[in-house]
Amino acid sequence: xxxxxxxxxxxxxxxxxxxxxxxxxxxxxxxxxxxxxxxxxxxxxxxxxxxxxxxxxxxxxxxxxxxxxxxxxxxxxxxxxxxxxxxxxxxxxxxxxxxxxxxxxxxxxxxxxxxxxxxxxxxxxxxxxxxxxxxxxxxxxxxxxxxxxxxxxxxxxxxxxxxxxxxxxxxxxxxxxxxxxxxxxxxxxxxxxxxxxxxxxxxxxxxxxxxxxxxxxxxxxxxxxxxxxxxxxxxxxxxxxxxxxxxxxxxxxxxxxxxxxxxxxxxxxxxxxxxxxxxxxxxxxxxxxxxxxxxxxxxxxxxxxxxxxxxxxxxxxxxxxxxxxxxxxxxxxxxxxxxxxxxxxxxxxxxxxxxxxxxxxxxxxxxxxxxxxxxxx
Amino acid sequence: xxxxxxxxxxxxxxxxxxxxxxxxxxxxxxxxxxxxxxxxxxxxxxxxxxxxxxxxxxxxxxxxxxxxxxxxxxxxxxxxxxxxxxxxxxxxxxxxxxxxxxxxxxxxxxxxxxxxxxxxxxxxxxxxxxxxxxxxxxxxxxxxxxxxxxxxxxxxxxxxxxxxxxxxxxxxxxxxxxxxxxxxxxxxxxxxxxxxxxxxxxxxxxxxxxxxxxxxxxxxxxxxxxxxxxxxxxxxxxxxxxxxxxxxxxxxxxxxxxxxxxxxxxxxxxxxxxxxxxxxxxxxxxxxxxxxxxxxxxxxxxxxxxxxxxxxxxxxxxxxxxxx
Numbered sequence: 238x239x240x241x242x243x244x245x246x247x248x249x250x251x252x253x254x255x256x257x258x259x260x261x262x263x264x265x266x267x268x269x270x271x272x273x274x275x276x277x278x279x280x281x282x283x284x285x286x287x288x289x290x291x292x293x294x295x296x297x298x299x300x301x302x303x304x305x306x307x308x309x310x311x312x313x314x315x316x317x318x319x320x321x322x323x324x325x326x327x328x329x330x331x332x333x334x335x336x337x338x339x340x341x342x343x344x345x346x347x348x349x350x351x352x353x354x355x356x357x358x359x360x361x362x363x364x365x366x367x368x369x370x371x372x373x374x375x376x377x378x379x380x381x382x383x384x385x386x387x388x389x390x391x392x393x394x395x396x397x398x399x400x401x402x403x404x405x406x407x408x409x410x411x412x413x414x415x416x417x418x419x420x421x422x423x424x425x426x427x428x429x430x431x432x433x434x435x436x437x438x439x440x441x442x443x444x445x446x447x448x449x450x451x452x453x454x455x456x457x458x459x460x461x462x463x464x465x466x467x468x469x470x471x472x473x474x475x476x477x478x479x480x481x482x483x484x485x486x487x488x489x490x491x492x493x494x495x496x497x498x499x500x501x502x503x504x505x506x507x508x509x510x511x512x513x514x515x516x517x518x519x520x521x522x523x524x525x526x527x528x529x530x531x532x533x534x535x536x537x538x539x540x541x542x543x544x545x546x547x548x549x550x551x552x553x554x555x556x557x558x559x560x561x562x563x564x565x566x567x568x569x570x571x572x573x574x575x576x577x578x579x580x581x582x583x584x585x586x587x588x589x590x591x592x593x594x595x596x597x598x599x600x601x602x603x604x605x606x607x608x609x610x611x612x613x614x
Numbered sequence: 615x616x617x618x619x620x621x622x623x624x625x626x627x628x629x630x631x632x633x634x635x636x637x638x639x640x641x642x643x644x645x646x647x648x649x650x651x652x653x654x655x656x657x658x659x660x661x662x663x664x665x666x667x668x669x670x671x672x673x674x675x676x677x678x679x680x681x682x683x684x685x686x687x688x689x690x691x692x693x694x695x696x697x698x699x700x701x702x703x704x705x706x707x708x709x710x711x712x713x714x715x716x717x718x719x720x721x722x723x724x725x726x727x728x729x730x731x732x733x734x735x736x737x738x739x740x741x742x743x744x745x746x747x748x749x750x751x752x753x754x755x756x757x758x759x760x761x762x763x764x765x766x767x768x769x770x771x772x773x774x775x776x777x778x779x780x781x782x783x784x785x786x787x788x789x790x791x792x793x794x795x796x797x798x799x800x801x802x803x804x805x806x807x808x809x810x811x812x813x814x815x816x817x818x819x820x821x822x823x824x825x826x827x828x829x830x831x832x833x834x835x836x837x838x839x840x841x842x843x844x845x846x847x848x849x850x851x852x853x854x855x856x857x858x859x860x861x862x863x864x865x866x867x868x869x870x871x872x873x874x875x876x877x878x879x880x881x882x883x884x885x886x887x888x889x890x891x892x893x894x895x896x897x898x899x900x901x902x903x904x905x906x907x908x909x910x911x912x913x914x915x916x917x918x919x920x921x922x923x924x925x926x927x928x929x930x931x932x933x934x935x936x937x938x
Binding site (some may be wrong): 259260262286287288290291292293294296297298300301302303304305306307308309310312326327330334436437438439440442443444445446447448449450453457 | 657658659661668669672673674675677679680681682683684685686687689690693694695696697698699700701702703704705707708710711717734735737738739741742
């Protein structure tokens with residue numbers, strides 16, 4: 238196994254080079270830019286062969302991606318923050334039109350005020366779009382999930398976009414030791430893109446994106462939701478194959494030292510890495526604590542979460558996005574999941590706009606000494 | 615140029631846009647679509663903006679389209695077409711498509727989806743040089759949503775958001791010159807056309823789809839509901855637009871302007887304005903203002919045509935008319 242020092246953005250660009258999609262429409266936005274710049278360099282050097290469409294906005298990036306994917310081309314793109322906000326209309330349409338696009342999302346706060354740093358507000362904006370959303374903990378996971386993503390997106394039981402979410406700067410711009418698979422191993426793992434029907438097929442013309450009135454709209458939505466539910470099993474199947482190739486295990490929920498844990502924290506993204514270290518320390522001190530990291534935020538792994546936290550007294554949910562006037566998205570999801578159980582549920586919004594979350598903050602969290610904590614506002 | 619017969623049925627003996635759709639009586643859109651698609655002899659995929667054409671032809675589970683058809687949203691038609699076109703290139707390169715099958719990519723959008731909300735995506739796609747044909751069926755307002763003013767609505771026209779009343783007298787601004795905006799992108803082919811001049815439109819489509827790059831067609835299209843005219847008067851009304859020089863027929867090939875149809879004599883603008891309810895409130899002074907603007911625009915267009923002339927021998931224009 239050979240390790241390379243790469244940022245998460247570079248690792249994702251390498252994944253794109255190795256998958257070698259047919260079409261990549263993209264627009265620059267911090268902190269996604271290293272992904273697209275890295276991929277553009279691979280194209281310029283003849284190491285990747287896709288059509289790079291330098292579109293004039295993220296709205297057009299996703300629009301062109303839909304056109305390309307439905308024409309029968311394997312299509313990938315990447316975005317962040319305001320870019321995702323601008324393309325949101327079309328993200329919903331990509332899911333509805335069952336376009337299996339893979340998109341990396343360098344998670345970043347939404348304006349305003351404008352801020353380029355990490356939180357999950359952008360990803361939560363498209364929570365209900367019908368797309369699959371996978372959250373990476375670190376650069377290696379971002380790379381690996383980019384390789385798993387096309388297999389899930391393009392599976393004929395699914396045919397939905399996959400968003401691979403990697404925390405802005407914390408993952409996109411931080412260098413880590415990454416194991417890249419061999420190019421031929423990636424190509425073999427990902428396989429060919431085979432769409433059931435291409436809009437370029439003039440011999441059997443089909444109308445895509447028709448007008449659906451109250452008598453049919455509901456059926457479209459239900460079928461789309463069912464496909465998203467089916468993707469959970471497909472993800473597990475593809476992850477199992479990925480384990481065979483890499484010995485790296487992925488699951489909808491990663492339960493870290495949750496056996497016999499009394500207190501468990503639930504979180505998305507890179508903060509899981511910080512908390513794992515603290516869990517290790519506290520375990521050495523005899524504390525019965527654990528962590529659940531949600532990898533497939535959509536579809537949400539309700540059953541796997543229930544198994545992971547079975548026996549715990551308290552579940553503390555950390556949300557890196559808020560829902561002003563309501564309940565933050567991850568806590569709301571888990572509250573629904575736990576309804577009727579006697580697990581005590583608490584939670585906090587943390588880290589908005591890139592506010593750091595340190596190991597000592599995690600210690601405070603487990604110790605319930607949260608009054609006046611620096612990471613809370 | 616397509617023959618009249620093939621305007622009704624394409625080469626496979628099937629209409630590209632069949633009957634049974636829900637477009638209004640006298641609507642000019644299906645005529646434009648059929649002339650465009652029947653002229654193209656290659657397999658064609660249509661990318662359609664949200665609007666009358668999309669809504670009235672594809673109410674699920676029915677469709678009036680006999681060619682591959684894709685609709686995503688209102689403002690992004692040219693961007694979607696960019697993806698389809700790039701996909702075709704990529705697939706041909708990796709031999710996933712037959713190398714001899716060249717599918718034409720044709721967009722249809724109304725003036726809202728072209729002049730206004732669709733302009734950014736169109737501008738980007740024109741600048742990037744995708745090989746596609748964008749056809750704007752320009753009926754000069756948002757007809758599908760109930761006749762609201764657009765950037766294409768002409769000076770003085772009453773719409774539901776630029777009403778005529780005690781103090782209002784319709785749209786107070788001039789229309790946007792979208793054709794000139796397309797020309798400014800240095801694309802190989804741009805033209806203005808009109809559904810009533812089928813031979814002129816068809817010839818333009820032939821030239822447009824032969825281009826190695828983007829082509830833009832701005833086609834004046836009537837709307838009996840929005841313009842307030844009798845459906846049966848549609849062809850004559852469109853002719854009045856052209857003969858009065860309100861809507862000149864010309865093309866711009868590699869930046870060179872050329873009239874494709876020269877009205878034999880100027881018909882007064884009253885012939886264009888009078889049959890339409892949206893202009894019924896106009897005072898003689900306002901009509902005069904419109905008349906003067908048309909004269910000024912025509913003079914400016916002729917100047918562009920003159921300065922585009924080369925020494926090469928070629929026809930001055932394709933058609934000389936005097937239909938009214």
